[in-house]
Structures are given as structure tokens and as C-alpha cells.
Amino acid sequence: MTDKKSVRITRRGLLKGAAATAGAAAGSGVITGFPTIWAQNIKDVKIVHVGQSYSTIKNIQDQANKDLGFTIEMQTVDVTTQMNRMLTQPKTIDIADLGNTSVRYLLNKNIVQPITTKEYKWWDKTVSLFQTGKYPNGKEASLQGFAPIKSQYYTDANATAYSMTPTEWLVGVPLYYNADTLGVRPDLVGDIKIDSWAKLLDPAFKGRVALQEGVNVGLPDAAMALEALGEVKYVDKGNMTRAEIDQTIAKLIEYKKAGQFRSFWLNFDQSVQLMASGEVVLQSMWSPAVTEVRTRGIPCTFQPLKEGHRGWYIMMFAMQHLEGLQRECAIEYMNWYNSGWAGAFISRQGFYNTIPENVKPLMTANEYGYWYEGKPASEDILNPFGKVMEKTGAVRDGGALWDRMGNIGIWNTLMDEDRYLVRQWQNFIAA
DSSP states (O other), rough: HHHHHHHHHHHHHHHHHHHHHHHHHHHHHHSOOGGGGGGGGGGOOOEEEOOOOOTTTTTHOOOOOOSSSSEEEEEEEOOHHHEEEEEEGGGOEEEEEEEEEGGGGGTTOOOOOOOOOOSSSSSHHHHHHHHHSBBSSSBBBSSSSSSGGGGGGESTTOOOOOOOOOOOOEEEEEEEEEEEEEEEEETTSOOOOOOGGGGGOOOOGTSEEESSHHHHHHHHHHHHHHHHTTSSSSSSSSSOOHHHHHHHHHHHHHHTTTTTTTEEEEEEEHHHHHHHHOOOSSSEEHHHHHHHHTTTTTTOOEOOTTTTTTEEEEEEEETTTTTHHHHHEEEHHHHHHTTTHHHHHHHHHEEEEHHHHHHOOOOOHHHHHHHTOOOOOOOOOOOOOOOEEOOTTTTOTTOHHHHHHHHHOOOOOOOTHHHHHHHHHHHHOOO
């Protein structure tokens, strides 16, 4: 905490000092034409952060406003609304966070700007999965789907293309990541062992399974199931050919017409309700949604599967219009967001932060041991809002961080044939 505080004061002192020095110089007549923005008091700066329900949380906003000398305003929207707003009203947003599968829609549109590895102070401490595409043990991470390394770097300051090898220009600041799998109601699936993605399409669960309606998640989940069943063979199921897309959608329509799917959910709350109500017993799910079901006293597991997990990754972006003092404050806020407090808060939902060593001091040994190290809980595990979600002795589904993240079968997707895929996926949803 001491180090974080000293860094924050030093950076804010630099900002205030720059404003004061420039103001004095301008007043003495030594220089003329001084930009007014640098003479503003830092307290008058407001940074608007637009994001998703997992990151734009009032508790984090309040803490940021306590720690920083300027105002943070968080706004929570759904992914579609956020993307439309970024494309059509980019100046209404200063900071945005999105899954990396959305970033290619922004490329070459002059909407977001690079952040350099020197500006982002935690880059050297970021886990290697995002720096190099490799795990801490040196193993290459799966490239099926839109793996983090595919959109972490720009080739140069012009930000017109991505680089698979490290450069100094970051597309965005890495925030959160996780290894998702199927959510299961163990009390409702009977004696059937849930050990494969294939169970998503098992006739035994006809009318009691659900997929996420978003193609970047729902499609890879379905493809994992179809491949596990041997019904479709892929060269790369994370980047399908048109023929593979056609075959996949045809199979899914067959299952849909046979009544396999109970629902297609759009948001966190819908997924929780489907599982908590017992309407479905097996579905695509996010870790915090599993957490929420458990806090209601309802059994729900995030089941490790032999084909591996589906990985995903959230990035934070600086919008193109930022400049001067406002940009400096935005960068300070991005650095603050990964300095520990916010990361620890969201880790208690089941997400992983990209700077584990920053969050560890701000979590209890029991919390960090449970969420990151795969250790049995030495006492009850609470969610970020103080509700009991796991009892003493519980072990996280799938174990420790790298036991889970080191077993990624596919990442959320953004395919070369994305436009064609979206049209075909809509045909499936409407069938």
C-alpha cells in the first residue's frame, strides 16, 4: 500500500506541478499562448468510464474517487449498446472496457489510441500470457479463437495493424481474464457425469440446456460440443471456414428443432435466473453468474471438462479524443485500476486480474488461496458484497489459476468470416 500511495502522489504531483509551473510562467509573460487545459485544476477533470457490469461497479467508482484527485464517472451498458456508442458517439466516452473479441471492429476507425508500455506502469508485472502469449512455465497458449496475443500490440504508433510479437504500443490495458466452462446444477443432472462439452447436446438434457445468444461465446461453446461428439471436424474451430460454419449451423438447427435448447440468454441476470430457477441444468455460463447462484443457496458448479476451458480476456482502452491533462488523468486512472483495490474486488467474483501480485496484499490469505491458488477455504468465502458464497473447506472448481488458464481449448472468437458467421448464427437463433 505504501508503494502504491507514493506512486500516486508522485504522479499527481507531476500533474499539479505542471499546471502550476505553466500557469506561473504564463502569468509572468515569459511565454504566451499557454494551453488553458494545463492550467486547469486537476479536481475539475472528469473521466467517463463506460463498460460492462463486471467492471463498472459503484464500489470501484467510489474508491477511485477517494484515491484520485479527479472525478471518475462509471456508466454500465450492454455490449451492443457500448459498441454502437463507441462507433457513433466516441467523444461521450473517455475510457472503455471490452472483450478483446470486439477490438478488431475498432481498428483503423480513429476511435481508440495506443497506450505505450512506458505509460502503463504495470506492464513488466503483467502475467506473461498477455506479454508473450506464453504461460509462466514457457508453454505456448492455445491460439484457437481470438487469443489475447492476437490483439495486444499495435505494430507501431499509427495503430493501423496488430503485431503478434511485442512492441511498445499496447492496444489496451489488460484487465481481467478467465477460463469458462459449463455451469451445472449438480442436484438436477442425476447420475450423469458431466465431463465433456458433448453433454451440452446430450438428449438426456433435452429442453434443459441454454447457450449465450452472443455468437462470440455461444458458437465456440457449441463447436466444442460438436467436435467432442465427432459430428463436425475443424481445422481451427476458433476461425472456421465458410464450409465449417455452414456445417456447424446446420447441426445446431437440427438440435434446436429437436428441442434441445431451452433458451438463449443475453445478459448476466438472465443466465442466473435460468440456472437458479432450475429451468436449465446445463448452460454456457460466466464465473460470477455461478457465484451469484451459489450466494442464493442453490448448488451450482463450474465444471472442468476434458476438452479444456473456453478462455476470454477484457481490455481497457483510451479513446482517441483524449489529450493534455485529461489524457494524463485517464492514464493515471488506468494505472490505478490495476494497482490492487479494484482487482481484489473483482477477484472476489471469480475473475483473475492481470497483476496478481498487486491484488494479493489486498485480499486475505484465505481469499487469495481459494481464488488464485486452488486451496481449500480456511473459512467462509464471501463475494465482493459480503454474502457467503462458499463454506469452509470448499475448493474452487478447476483448481488454481494456471490449472484452469493452462487448459484452454478455445478462446472467445472473432473469425475472419465474422460477417458471414453472424448472418448464419442469426439464422440459427431464428430457426
